[in-house]
Structure formats: C-alpha cells, structure tokens
Amino acid sequence: MSVLPGGLRVCVESVPQYGRGLAAVALTVAAGGDDDPAGRHGTAHLVEHLMFPRSGGGFADPAGEGYAALVAGAGGVCNAETHRDHTVFHTTVPAESLPEALAWEARRLLGFAPTEDVIRTETDVIGEEIRGAGDAGRAWESALGALYPGSRDSFGTAAELAGITAGEVEAFFRAHYTARRMVLSVVGDVDPAGVMAVVGEVFGEVGVIRVAGEAGAAEGIRAAGEPRAVEQARAAGEPCTAKEIRTAPLPSGRPGVAVGHPLPDPVADRPAYLAQAVLAQVLGRSRLPALARSARDGHRLTSATVTCGYHGQWLASAAPDLTLAVLGRAPGTEVDAAVGIWRSVLRAVAEGPLPEAEHRRAVNSLLVAWHRQADSLPTRAVALGRDALLLPGSAGPDALPAELRRTTPAEVAAAARALLEGPVTVTELAPQAGTVTERAPQAGTVTERASQAGTVPIARADTELAPQKGTVG
Numbered sequence: 001m002s003v004l005p006g007g008l009r010v011c012v013e014s015v016p017q018y019g020r021g022l023a024a025v026a027l028t029v030a031a032g033g034d035d036d037p038a039g040r041h042g043t044a045h046l047v048e049h050l051m052f053p054r055s056g057g058g059f060a061d062p063a064g065e066g067y068a069a070l071v072a073g074a075g076g077v078c079n080a081e082t083h084r085d086h087t088v089f090h091t092t093v094p095a096e097s098l099p100e101a102l103a104w105e106a107r108r109l110l111g112f113a114p115t116e117d118v119i120r121t122e123t124d125v126i127g128e129e130i131r132g133a134g135d136a137g138r139a140w141e142s143a144l145g146a147l148y149p150g151s152r153d154s155f156g157t158a159a160e161l162a163g164i165t166a167g168e169v170e171a172f173f174r175a176h177y178t179a180r181r182m183v184l185s186v187v188g189d190v191d192p193a194g195v196m197a198v199v200g201e202v203f204g205e206v207g208v209i210r211v212a213g214e215a216g217a218a219e220g221i222r223a224a225g226e227p228r229a230v231e232q233a234r235a236a237g238e239p240c241t242a243k244e245i246r247t248a249p250l251p252s253g254r255p256g257v258a259v260g261h262p263l264p265d266p267v268a269d270r271p272a273y274l275a276q277a278v279l280a281q282v283l284g285r286s287r288l289p290a291l292a293r294s295a296r297d298g299h300r301l302t303s304a305t306v307t308c309g310y311h312g313q314w315l316a317s318a319a320p321d322l323t324l325a326v327l328g329r330a331p332g333t334e335v336d337a338a339v340g341i342w343r344s345v346l347r348a349v350a351e352g353p354l355p356e357a358e359h360r361r362a363v364n365s366l367l368v369a370w371h372r373q374a375d376s377l378p379t380r381a382v383a384l385g386r387d388a389l390l391l392p393g394s395a396g397p398d399a400l401p402a403e404l405r406r407t408t409p410a411e412v413a414a415a416a417r418a419l420l421e422g423p424v425t426v427t428e429l430a431p432q433a434g435t436v437t438e439r440a441p442q443a444g445t446v447t448e449r450a451s452q453a454g455t456v457p458i459a460r461a462d463t464e465l466a467p468q469k470g471t472v473g
Contacts, residue, residue, distance in 0.1 A: 001388065002196060007180035008206055010199050011384045015377075016189040023098040023188035024377035025105060026090045028385030031176035033084045033152040040164055042126060042156015043172045045082045049122040050114045050169065051089060052080070070104050079378075082154045083310060084144075085318055086389060090378040095189045099198045102186075106202040112173050116166050127158040138250050140311055140324050143260025143425040146245045148320045179206050185384040188377050245425045252429035254302070255329045257338045260425040263308070264418075265319040267391055272418070273315075274403055275411040276323055279349065279419075280308040281362035282412060283325070287345045301341060302328035315383075315400075318390040323419065326429070335428050343420065350416035354409035362412075363404055370400060 002010045036043045052067050071078045076093030093101045114122075141153035184203070186195050250258075264272040284306040305326045310317040327338045373379045380397060387394040395403075 004179065004200065004203060004206075006204075006206055007178070008203055009183045009388055010196065010203075011183065011185045011388060012190065012192040012195045012199075013185075013187045013380065013384065014190055014192055015187060015380065018375040018380065019188045019377040021095055021189055022092060022377055023095045023101075023186060023190050024090060024092045024381040025098070025101055026088055026185040026187075026378065026381035026385045027105060027109075028086055028088045028183045028185070028382070028389050029177055030086055030181040030389055031172075032082060032086050033154040033156070035172075035176055036152050036156065037168070037172065040160050040168060040172075041152055042123075042158075042161045043164065043169065044087060044176075045126055045154060045156045046119070046122060046161060046164065047169060047173055047177070048080050048082045048087050048089075049125065050118065051108055051112070052078075053108060053114075053118075067104055067108050071101065074100060076101065083317055084151065084154055086386070088382050088385060090382055092378050098186070098188075098190060098195070102195075102198050103202045105184075106206060109177065109206055112170070112177070114166055114169055119164065119166060119169060123158070123161045123164065126156060126161060130155045130158055137311060139258035139326060139427050139429065140260070140307075140322060142247050142250060142427050143258065143322055143324055144320065146247050146425045147260060147262050147322070147423060151320070182206075183385040183388045185381040185388075187381040187384065243423060245423065247425055247427045249428040249430045251432045253431065254429070255333075255431055256303075256429035257327050257329060257335045258425075258427040258429060259325045259327070259339060259342055260427070261323045261419045261422060263319070263321040263323055266315055266321070267318070267393060270403070271407070271411060272415065275407050275415040276418075277308045277314050277366060278359070278362050278404070278407050279412050279415040280306045280323060281365050282349060282354065282358060283345060285362065285365060286358055287349065300330040300333055301338060302330050304328070315391065316386060335426065339426055346416045346420050350413055350420055352409065352413035354412050356409065359409045359412060363407060366404055367401055370397075370404075374398075 002012075004010060031047070032044050033041070068078055071091055071093060074093050074097040076091060076097065078089070078091040080087065080089040089105075091101055091105065141155075144151050144153070184199065186199070263276055266273040284304065288301065288304040288306070303326075306323070307326075308314045308323050309321055325342055327342060329335070329338050374397075383397040387396060
C-alpha cells in the first residue's frame with residue numbers, strides 16, 4: 001500500500017499464479033446511497049453510470065471513444081457497483097494493456113463533465129433498473145430502512161432523479177470523488193514498481209478539481225470529502241430498538257415473508273460476524289430443507305433463501321448490515337406461521353450443540369466458495385479496496401480461510417441466539433392481483449423438484465465472495 005501526494009491510496013499485488021498475462025484494476029470510492037443529498041436519492045448511482053462516458057472526445061476521451069469501448073478494444077472487460085456506503089469500478093485487461101487502462105481510469109476521473117442530455121439518458125436507464133429490482137432486493141432495502149431509520153438504498157428514486165441538473169451531479173462528484181476517499185487496487189501478473197511508476201504519472205492530478213476548464217486545489221472541499229472513519233456515525237443514524245418491526249407488504253410473484261436481522265460490526269466484532277456467515281450456511285443448506293421435508297401440519301415453506309451481508313455479499317459493506325431470510329409460503333401458511341418456522345429453526349441451532357459434522361460442512365462450503373473465487377482478479381482487486389476503505393485492520397482476503405476455520409459450533413449457536421434476541425423486521429411478500437402464485441413442479445427447475453412425496457423445498461444460502469452485478473453502470 002502506498003499513498004500518493006494528493007492522498008490517493010494505491011495497493012498493488014503481484015499474483016501471476018491467479019491470472020497469468022492479466023491484470024485487474026479496482027477503484028473504490030467512499031460514496032454510496034447513504035451520501036445522496038436530500039431530495040436527490042440516487043445521485044451516487046447516477047455518478048457511477050456517468051463514469052462510463054459513451055463518446056464525445058474532450059479531455060477525458062480525446063479519441064472520441066467511450067471508456068467501455070477503449071477497454072473492450074484492448075480485449076478487456078469492465079463493470080461497476082453502487083452500494084450503500086461505497087461505489088466500486090473494476091476493469092480486467094491483458095497485462096500488457098495495463099498502462100493504458102490506468103491512464104483511461106485517471107482520465108475519466110479528471111475529465112468528469114457530464115452533459116444534460118447524457119444525464120437524462122442515464123436517469124432513464126436507472127429508472128428501468130429500479131423497476132426491474134427483484135423481490136429479494138426490495139425486501140433487503142425495506143429491512144435495512146426499518147432497522148436503521150434514515151438509511152438509503154443504492155438504487156435511488158426515479159422521481160427525485162428526474163429533475164437533477166449537471167451542476168448538482170458535478171457538486172456531488174467534487175465533494176465525494178476526492179483522492180483521500182478513494183483506493184486504487186491493481187492485482188495480477190504485474191511488476192509493482194512498474195505499476196507504481198505509471199500510477200504516479202497518470203494519477204498525479206487526481207485530487208485537483210477542474211472547474212470550467214481551470215485547475216484548482218481540492219483543499220477547499222476536503223471538509224466534505226474526508227474518508228469516513230469506522231466509528232463515525234453513518235447517515236443511517238442510530239439503530240431502531242423495537243423488538244419486532246412490521247414493514248409495509250411488498251408485491252411479489254409468490255406469497256412469502258422476508259425476515260431481517262442486524263449483523264455484528266465486521267470490524268469491531270469480526271468473529272461474531274463470521275459466525276453469522278457460517279450460520280447462514282447451516283440454515284440454508286441443511287436445517288430449513290430438512291424441516292420443510294418433515295413438515296406434516298400443513299404449515300410449510302415452499303422455498304427459503306438465507307443471505308448474509310449486503311444483498312448476499314458478505315464482507316462487502318461496513319456496518320450496518322443484515323442477514324435476510326426470504327421464505328416462500330405454501331397455501332394455508334400465514335405470515336406468522338412462516339416466521340414461527342424460521343424462529344424454530346433458529347432455536348434448534350441456538351440450543352445446540354451444533355453437530356461437528358454439520359458445522360464442518362458449513363465452513364467447508366464457505367471455503368470452497370472462497371477458493372473458487374481466489375483466482376478471480378477483479379474479486380481480489382475489489383476485496384483489497386474494500387478492506388482498505390471500509391474494513392481497516394483486515395488482514396486481507398488470504399487470511400479469511402484461517403479466520404473461518406477458527407469459528408466454533410458454540411459461536412454459531414451464539415449467532416443464532418443473537419438473531420432470536422435482537423430486533424427483527426417482518427415483511428409480507430404478497431402477490432398482486434392477477435399474478436400466478438403456484439405452478440406445477442417441472443423436472444429440472446432450480447427451486448423445486450418433483451418427487452413421489454410431492455414438491456421438495458430447496459433452500460440455498462447466497463454467500464459467494466465474487467462481485468455481483470448489483471446496480472451496474
């Protein structure tokens with residue numbers, strides 16, 4: 001890790017064994033949905049989109065090609081995600097094209113100047129993304145907002161973005177996309193000294209803001225742009241103290257219920273946080289399917305998805321964060337009955353002891369997911385940037401397997417007790433009029449299988465470490 005004179009932190013990792021001939025660049029910025037100005041929910045998401053200029057020449061793109069076109073022309077790929085507390089841009093290119101990719105990355109920062117017509121185009125695209133958000137995503141945001149009043153989702157609100165101006169967008173960019181609030185990570189088949197030489201050259205002006213074509217020092221806006229400290233209060237405010245919070249029902253393709261629980265702080269209480277990740281595996285891979293298969297009282301779950309962390313991405317966000325269970329309800333199963341099933345499963349784990357074999361399988365499933373992603377260069381680049389920006393003190397992604405192996409059955413039982421004893425949100429997922437709520441099981445479907453005994457519920461735990469599409473530019 002190095003720090004440029006302007007304050008930009010740079011992390012370079014040479015791992016040719018994970019991507020021979022390739023390199024990944026991740027730019028992680030401490031700006032997300034929680035930073036959106038009042039009345040302009042979605043500004044962070046919009047800026048993410050506008051960081052992918054399509055064309056037009058000018059300072060950022062002298063050849064008249066868009067950023068994505070430049071990357072594709074080098075044989076690479078690029079993407080981005082807006083989260084509640086940060087935005088991350090990641091690009092993978094052949095290692096020989098890394099100097100050019102770094103230069104393109106710096107140019108789009110230094111030349112950020114969106115026009116009104118481009119802003120209108122991208123707000124329309126964001127509106128479509130908001131309308132296309134899945135049931136689980138809406139339930140996650142509803143639970144977070146109920147547990148932490150004032151929190152903002154990463155997508156935004158189409159009505160509030162409709163009137164946003166280029167001046168407002170640029171003001172947000174100048175306040176939040178400052179050198180001290182960003183981490184640049186470069187991972188792959190690279191020479192660190194050579195990378196730092198290029199970074200020092202092309203990112204030398206990052207931290208200098210251009211206004212109306214003139215350069216000015218960024219010091220004047222540093223008060224608005226300092227990186228968040230972990231102990232600093234978030235925009236979400238204080239957590240709600242109510243034991244159970246019933247939120248407004250959400251429309252859904254099938255009847256269900258979403259149950260949300262706060263997670264421990266991944267920095268201040270990392271062992272408890274990792275125990276929740278293991279618990280999600282235990283619940284989603286063995287306990288919930290076994291319970292549903294043995295149900296005989298007519299109160300059944302048709303499916304169960306248990307996610308730990310921001311939209312299923314654990315260790316991808318600072319506190320506050322959630323565990324979310326989305327439970328499908330069979331005909332005749334009311335919301336309270338489904339929640340009762342969930343709590344009964346938690347009680348069984350909490351009363352323990354968790355069998356060693358079951359615990360080992362859950363930990364191993366997380367380790368398999370980690371090892372499957374360990375050779376993904378963008379995953380490593382994103383993880384390094386997030387650790388530096390959001391999870392200070394982290395030993396890095398390669399320390400995670402040992403940390404998971406240290407998690408004990410007793411800690412998993414304690415994690416289940418914490419969910420039972422802490423605040424919880426309950427959100428009914430209700431089919432809208434005219435929607436189909438039940439289908440005959442078909443061979444080969446993912447969420448249900450036909451068997452001699454009828455439909456067998458299949459539960460899963462989404463706990464992968466890879467960057468997910470999220471709110472993509």
